[in-house]
Amino acid sequence: MKHRFMLLQLFVLTICQSFAQTGNGKITGLILDTQNKALPGATVTLQNEKDTTTAIIRIAETTGSFTFKNLAQSSYRINCNYIGFQTYSINHLIIDGKQQTIRLPAIILKISGDHSLKEVAIIAKKPLIEQKTDRTVVNVDAMISAAGGNTMDALSKSPGVIVDANDNISLNGKNNVLVLVDDRPTYLSGAELSAYLRSLPVGTVDKLELISTPPARYDASGGAVINIILKKNKIAGFNGNINVGFNQGVYSRSNDALNVNFRTTKFNLFSSLSYSFDQNFSQETFSRYFYNAGGLLNSATLQDSYYKYRSVGWNGRLGMDVFASPNTTLGFVLTGNTRPKTDLLNYTSRRFNDNMLLDSIGRGYTNGKYKGQNGGINLNITHKFDQTGRQLTANLDYLHFLNDADQLSPFAFYQADGSLSSSQRYRFLQPSNINIFSGKADYTYPSEKKTEFDAGIKYSRVATDNQLQWFNQEQSGFTPDYGKTNHFRYSENINAAYVSFKKEWKHWGVQTGLRIENTNASGHQFKNPAIPDSSFSKNYTHVFPTIYLSYKLDNAGNNTLVLSYSERIRRPGYQQLNPFLFYHDQFTYTSGNPNVSPYYNRYFDLKYSYKQYIGITAGYGIGNNESQSLTTVSDNVFITRPYNFINNRTYSLIPYFSFEPAHWWNFRINAVLLYILNKGNAEGVVIRQNTNVHEIEISNELQSGHSWSAEIDGFFPGKQTFGQSRGDKAGYNISGGIRKSVLNGQGSISINANDIFHTLNFSTQTIGINQVNAFSNRSTDSRRIGISFAYRFGKAVNARKRNDSSSAEDEKGRTN
Incomplete structure (x- = not known):
């Protein structure tokens, strides 16, 4: 408990540091080859030159076009990658009060001498946790503690998810979670669902979408939705x-x-x-x-x-x-x-x-x-x-x-x-x-x-x-x-x-x-x-x-x-x-x-x-x-x-905090605090x-160099009472x-x-x-x-x- 309070104190001292901003800026562009033919599936990475620890990634569409929206006033760098082609970079793209939209000229990628994947530089990796407006996204490949495990292992380590002694899954205190695979129901529950998730290696999973308040397009069944997205590559060629x-x-x-x-x-x-x-x-x-x-x-x-x-x-x-x-x-x-x-x-x-x-x-x-x-x-x-x-x-x-x-x-x-x-x-x-x-x-x-x-x-x-x-x-x-x-x-x-x-x-x-x-x-x-x-x-x-x-x-x-x-x-x-x-x-x-x-x-x-x-x-x-x-x-x-x-x-009450005490250290804390009133007889x-029920999760991601x-x-999890x-x-x-x-x-x-x-x-x-x-x-x-x-x-x-x-x-x- 003492260590947890020390971490919270550290959070208070560092929470006021500056993070990347979001705003109304936009950068658009088009990626072509030397024959002026579009390169759909090309990877475009945007980084703030003042904060290179985070990145936004887009995949070029059929026409080769890409767009970055809601950008704050700052200076940006773009890297373009495509298998078999040389990497192309553009620096010092400035969004300010005078220039809210940047329309880049066509970006021409040249064919590299070796088409193998080893020539492609990986500019940035996906973060482990992404907080979106209506859901939390867990990028499973970034979860080191679940590497080599199964999907149930990854779920149990995801923020807000509790897997109890009987393998029942809850999300942010909501029981009877509806589990989907690629947006489709598994139609499994209880022991059968647990057996399936334990038989599914985490290496087949791209990401987990944790949706505490599902919109109308999802089935009304279950207190919350967990969507398991399986891996499916969009890059051209064999990979x-x-x-x-x-x-x-x-x-x-x-x-x-x-x-x-x-x-x-x-x-x-x-x-x-x-x-x-x-x-x-x-x-x-x-x-x-x-x-x-x-x-x-x-x-x-x-x-x-x-x-x-x-x-x-x-x-x-x-x-x-x-x-x-x-x-x-x-x-x-x-x-x-x-x-x-x-x-x-x-x-x-x-x-x-x-x-x-x-x-x-x-x-x-x-x-x-x-x-x-x-x-x-x-x-x-x-x-x-x-x-x-x-x-x-x-x-x-x-x-x-x-x-x-x-x-x-x-x-x-x-x-x-x-x-x-x-x-x-x-x-x-x-x-x-x-x-x-x-x-x-x-x-x-x-x-x-x-x-x-x-x-x-x-x-x-x-x-x-x-x-x-x-x-x-x-x-x-x-x-x-x-x-x-x-x-x-x-x-x-x-x-x-x-x-x-x-x-x-x-x-x-x-x-x-x-x-x-x-x-x-x-x-x-x-x-x-x-x-x-x-x-x-x-x-x-x-x-x-x-x-x-x-x-x-x-x-x-x-x-x-x-x-x-x-x-x-x-x-x-x-x-x-x-x-x-x-x-x-x-x-x-x-x-x-x-x-x-x-x-x-x-x-x-x-x-x-x-x-x-x-x-x-x-x-x-x-x-x-x-x-x-x-x-x-x-x-x-x-x-x-x-x-x-x-x-x-x-x-x-569900608080979530994420911050960087140092450029090599990312710290997250997530808690689920419940006060439950149950009455009934049969x-x-x-x-x-x-009863009071609580669950606290703390995660530290550490980086040393590039490798x-x-x-x-x-x-x-505290004392669980249900x-x-x-x-x-x-x-x-x-x-x-x-x-x-x-x-x-x-x-x-x-x-x-x-x-x-x-x-x-x-x-x-x-x-x-x-x-x-x-x-x-x-x-x-x-x-x-x-x-x-x-x-x-x-x-x-x-x-x-x-x-x-x-x-x-x-x-x-x-x-x-």
């Missing part, structure tokens, strides 16, 4: 990168990725292949005490468990964009993923009587084998009507998920003297099948005077088929237990449409949006000899408004205020509606609940920001009849299933919570890494360490259960050391034989 990572804790892990791209004036072909090998353990103890109505102890159960899993993941992606005309691009993307997994849970439980004398001992294990596969196809089109930015995009998607699980679970009870009392063996077969169809279209119409109109429609349909076949071992072998066997099908159709309008004036700005979603859902539980046939259907329509009102406190727009309001929906996960009873051990079960209903949240936020360096957001969230997991007790067995029962009020459980860099991070779970111990995570640029800047070697002091452990108490006290402690394989290697390669093979007017413009922002 790519390879990332290889290995890290070791108690167990080893590996994450490797290959990304390749071949771009010509007629098409862009891109592909990636990644491999992940993941191992982890969870060592847990829990203590459960049961009391009578008079408050005296009846019995107690103490259990020790050790869980280990091993998973192998393969991810593949193949896509092509065809530049049918200068304004029209057609594309497709094929994706595939396979995640075979094995796990083993060993546990020993001891039951005590009212005098805490040993009554019996239970021992058991659950051994599981799992197969997970999914594949998908996306068809897309982008058409630009003119050069003003007016365009139409459309996407069609089909996804198929196939999962299978086979679990064997024997256990035995022993008397206190060690003699066998009883034993049983269970077997569980759990095949599941999910098919998803979706289509959407988005239209953007910008006009003069900083006005923009957007509209879109979307259709999606999800069909799931899940089975749980429960077998008990008898003398004749395994026989079905039809009372616990289940076959459940669920389908959901969502029809959506939205409109939004954005307008900016000198100081004021407004963006409003309205999204309507119509949901039609149905579930069917098939009968068997012990369970009757049953079904349900739900149909509802809701309108989701969003509004952003912004005000620039100065003419340059350095200091801004943004007031926003949004309404979101949380639909139950597909498995949450599934009434199956899932076995964990003889004292712990989980189950779905087909009676769970969606609920709505309303969020109010007021944000102050000073350029990239300061952001302070005050928020208020309202949620009524929220669904949360509820644990009840029956015959000393804990059963957890979701119920609608919580009324929530959340007050939040199934005899009463929740009355008034050495380092990162030191601190993550202090629903029935109350944190009894605050863990923390200190991590860091060092990176060396090699091979003329083409490659890099990174060494990092995570949870150096192995302090990211969890201690919680389950509250609200009448006449029961329950405590648990958990530790995982979080302390690791890793090494990774990254290398970029490429060669400009596209000879310029024709005018590039037929190639596509920069595809930034399109959906693939």
